[in-house]
Amino acid sequence: MKHLSRFLVALLLVVGFSNVKAQDENNPWQINIAVNAVDFYPTNDMEAAGITGKWFDEYFNVGDHYNILPTLSSISVSKYVGDGFSVGARGSVNRIEKYGDVKVEDLTYYGFDALIKYNINELYDMGKFDPYLEVGGGYTWVDDIGAGTVNGGLGFNYWFTENIAFNLQSTYKHSFEDYLAPHFQHMAGIAIKFGGKDTDEDGIYDKDDACPDVKGLPEFNGCPDTDGDGIEDSKDDCPDTAGLAALNGCPDTDGDGIADAKDDCPEVAGTAAMNGCPDADGDGITDAKDNCPNEAGPSANKGCPWTDKDGDGVLDKDDRCPEVAGVAENDGCPPIPRMTEIEITELDNLARTVYFNSGKDSFKQETYEILNKIVELIKGFPAEEFTIGGHTDSVGSDSLNQKLSEKRANAVKSYLESKLSNKFTAIGYGENEPIASNRTRKGRAQNRRVEIKLVKN
The missing domain is CATH 3.30.1330.60 (OmpA-like domain)
Known part of the structure; x- marks a missing residue:
């Protein structure tokens, strides 16, 4: 129970480390929960000749050399700081029954380590496969005797979803004290990413926010709707004035189906052909510009019907002599005399x-x-x-x-x-x-x- 308490203290230190800074960075935090295995054998430990092997001897001999606590026995938290690098800390606990080829008493193992990781995908994008290198150092105790260590490791995450991955890692921990033997610590477990930056403080993390610099609404992926008409500003042609979805967020005061901004007569219902203005006689001239709004006529005559004052069959608009009867061949003027x-x-x-x-x-x-x-x-x-x-x-x-x-x-x-x-x-x-x-x-x-x-x- 005493060792478990120490592990819980280490765990609290890890969690505390993760909160040294508020979660206000663009990239997520990552927490790893794993089972760890400790192996003293393949370390070329000269102090334990005959008990341990050369470098990487029987590296995968789980049955003879691995010390495994059959429960979740390692937790780490790391924070991405940019350019592929992350920093973090790890706490772990185990039970030592095998020291190389020698059986030992049931010894308690626990450790606390600081770590720096480099994500290899920063150089070579391998998709869901996410390998990394790790260096660091910390303090490890075996049966209440502890020493500082320098660590180096290699691992990878395989992301099943955007936030959850399978994690596998192997770390070499070297101590310069005689009473703590160098050893490998392997870990297999689950990695979870969480947290993120919310620049505009609208409750939506920047990585999911389509408008990260402007406070917005969840239903618009973090983008604003200034006029509250249910249309986000980027798709709203009139973002400061409430309007209709059918008119891309613009108002239609006279209800003629034409947005006020495009309506030449926004206070009076009209037709689209007349840019929102009325045309009572349907002659294609708005009433405001029609001298005869209730009687159809051409625009050349300001909306009034054409006349033929001299009755020669040539309309006054085409008649060069509108007061004198003439002929069409001479534009409404009397016939042009020709030589016989x-x-x-x-x-x-x-x-x-x-x-x-x-x-x-x-x-x-x-x-x-x-x-x-x-x-x-x-x-x-x-x-x-x-x-x-x-x-x-x-x-x-x-x-x-x-x-x-x-x-x-x-x-x-x-x-x-x-x-x-x-x-x-x-x-x-x-x-x-x-x-x-x-x-x-x-x-x-x-x-x-x-x-x-x-x-x-």
Whole structure:
């Protein structure tokens, strides 16, 4: 009973060690509960030659060398401190009946050790298989005689779940005192991880908290719902104003199914097509912008129906002459006058009587009367377009005649443009298009001419 009391003291020291710091770190604590076996044989103990063996001799000879207390006889607690390292402490108790190859009296064994572990998965991730190295030191008593030890060990956890694992470990404990022999201590048991950091103090550990820096609610994995509408802030388009789930947490004051933030008329029920505003006449124009809200009309007429004041079948919006009846072909204006064949022939005949001073592009005096008659004839047809062609006889060089024909055509064009708004195009043909023989004076006179042609649209 005395030894059991000492073990309980050691156990309390372990638990006390685990509470030196509050559980406020990101990574969990770990507690190991195990059965331990003590083996003095494979230690190469020179002081006990003939009783113990060389290093690792009969290392797995459980029946001849292992001292096992058939109950949970070891407990340890460790804390992860970063970069793969953990620190902790272990308490253990046993009953010694085998010292190497020698049977001994029933001796009590108990120990208390501090430990430093390095998790090999920090370097090589092996999944559920979690090996580690351990070093440390402590104090071990055998039948009330104790000594300090330096320890080194190797073990692994195999995690069945996120928090529970099977644990197996072997540790060599070396004492520099003659009255405590070096020995191996093996442990097999269960490892349990627990604890964690809760930065935002919402009762949810950071490792399980989707929003570890902001206080939240368990139903949202630690994330907040500021407006209390049952929608977590990260999924709430209006996190500061209570709203509806169907509208991603935003309110709908007028109940038209359109969130206020997207509703151009949040106080008056409307339609989605009108961004939440009403359209009483259904013409696609909101009532607020419709000059005739109860009578359908196009937006181009501010929501009112189109009119046709002059009754010519062309709506006022398309009618260039809305007060005067016209035709559709002229955008609602009266028909555009067009030259007849008689007028075209008359124009052609007048153009042929346009005379220039010899070798020049200036008009003879009597030609102005002809030009004015042409102006009077064309004036009644403002929409017509004309081509003015200049021609010469063959006297002189081709280049000279070409230039002269162009100048004469442009002289007629300039005169007509000064009197009329019609469009005129001047072209010089030189001597290339004669209408009579250039071998006779009469023929050459006919070839020296101007032609005004109607451009047919």
